């Protein structure tokens with residue numbers, strides 16, 4: 001699994017599950033040492049819903065998984 005590290009502001013570039021175009025999303029990061037979250041964010045290119053499951057460790061996003069959000 002790929003690791004995604006950002007600088008703590010929550011902005012991260014992902015690749016769309018549907019059209020494979022990169023686009024930037026903003027994910028919630030908190031000052032908690034560790035938490036898990038999932039969000040559905042529509043692609044800015046093809047408008048399909050990307051389900052983003054991710055973990056945050058000390059304000060850095062890790063274990064980011066993008067799947068079909070149409071469930």
Ligand SMILES: [Zn+2]
Nearest residue numbers: 016019043046
């Ligand atoms: Zn797309």
